[in-house]
Amino acid sequence: MRKIKTAVPLTDLKKGSTGTVKEINAGWDRKRKLFTLGIFPGEQVTLVQKNPVLLLKLGYSFVAVDHSLGKTIKVIEI
């Protein structure tokens, strides 16, 4: 039987792992910030670095977000 994985905050992923964005738990303002960077549901993100801020790889681009913004991104690890 396939194990169903639950969505976790991006900050809980291990460095180097990849996840699919499930949802963004934040108000419209923060959501929009993340959208403009290309982070929205269905998108795959790789957590490249965790400190001093989160560094994400999305397709061919790199994006940095701080932990408080990163917490609002819920992902399913793959």
Place this chain on the structure above:
Amino acid sequence: MQKEKTIFLVGRPNVGKSVIFNQISDSYAVVSNYPGTTVDISTGKFKYNKETFTVKDTPGAYSLTPFSEEEKVTVTLLKEKGAALVVQVVEAKNLDKMLSLTFQLMETGHPLILVVNMMDEAAKAGLVLDLKTLEEKLNIPVVGTAAARGTGINELKKVIGRELNAKKKDRKKSNSRSFTGELERQREAKKIAKEVMSSPKRAEVSFAYKLSFLTMHPLWGLFFLGLVLYYGLYKFVGVFGAGVLVDFIDGNLYQEMFMPLLTRLGQGITLPWLKQLLYADYGLFNLGLRYSMAVVLPIVTSFFLFFSLLEDSGYLPRLAMLLDKLFKTFGLNGRSVIPLILGLGCGTMAVMSTRTLETSRERFIAVLLLALGIPCSAQLGLILSILAGQPRALAVWGFSLVLILAAVGFLCNKILPGYHPEFYMEIPPLRLPHLTGLLKKTYARIKWYMKEVFPLFLLVSIIMWVGNMSGVLDRVILMLLPPLAAMGLPGELAPIFILGFFRRDYGAAGLYDLVKEGLLSGPQLVVASLTLSLFLPCIAQFIMVVKEQGPVRGALILVSVIFTAFGAGYMVNRVLTILPLL
């Protein structure tokens, strides 16, 4: 008379709009490798088949529903002014993230051209883009370019010319459709991008790619920053620019060869006032001309070169990321790193670039810190060179300056209502700076420096001369003596503080002269350098502060800067008399 046709260059930040603007127009806009370089509209002329059109380069915008001040500039412009043609620039590799804006632009109904730039980088990443299919899907003209190398520019010019002259009915009708929201637009963008992109080849892993991770590493990144500061700022700007270069140009050329010549030429002058104006200590030749050309210019030039290298390589966003946590204790976040660092180049330009910050609270704090304690290039270079021989003095100066900036930022964060918004930033790839781009930018900045400095140097010399002749100068000097004495500084420094009000670098240049004459002790040197670093922003910067922040906040900033400067001078003097640090 026919209304002049205007072409707008729009797109996300850092996709190469300004490079394209520089290639197709007769004007120059600054190009750097970080998002948010252009914060105001630049205008130029585009010539095609003897016809002339206006081109406007705009600040990068993510979407047509803006959130930062500089994005608003672009969006308002698109809404208000009727554009004859909109040219959207996108980055080839990240096409999927950029087509959403294309859909929005289509909805506005302006004629639109899509430029897929940085094709060279896409190829390096092993990507192939089918632009023909993209053109069919969107039904607007699509041009592929590698603007930084000049590839595809002629083709682009042709397409722009053709579209401008096309009759309305001959134009392709863009496949505009309305979407219910950003999410849906992004989905559609992704779908189209997938259909036109393929990656048959493997990506090259370049040296820049590996270096990139080193510069962002929490530990190695700081080590790398140390190297950049030591070799770039201290060795190149401080020791070479402000030391070797100034010694040669000011010492060997100006004072030993040029000045005697001027003096000989002036022997015929009998009018005493004219002789005063030209040859007095603060006259045109000894002060204005010499400071701006022989002392400050070489420093500014070497600084701008070093700085352009930082900007064009893409190092600054990485620094922003590293310093985010620190900046949050000042009520700012990593995004403020770039405006504050720009302040090391020129405070006036930096104040303008605070527009890239989100809240008015952040903008106020950033402008205050810029006015207070971010020394501009010329001042910094001179101080580095003055203190270069005395590492301990340099350390005390640097430490106090950073401490004061941090304390002020910390207080602001505690006192001012509001919060600091979250940090988010795109990190562009590290790019090898192009020599021509580097030189062009440095040249543009030097030209700009000259334009600002020349009228001012005349003015300052004349004001000092009038002040001297009328006795006002003496009275102001008398007024400055008590605060100077409180800081343990000799009265000779009074005129230097007056100069410092006109331009930060003149104040530093005056200090440089006093030091050469050996008039200051170690502690005095530190106190004077520190007070001058903190002292008033120059006139040009202050005008910009008022423009961006309004007169009330402007005045508030001015008053707090004066008090902090003298207060800090006083404190450091006390500390240095108690502790034998020097």
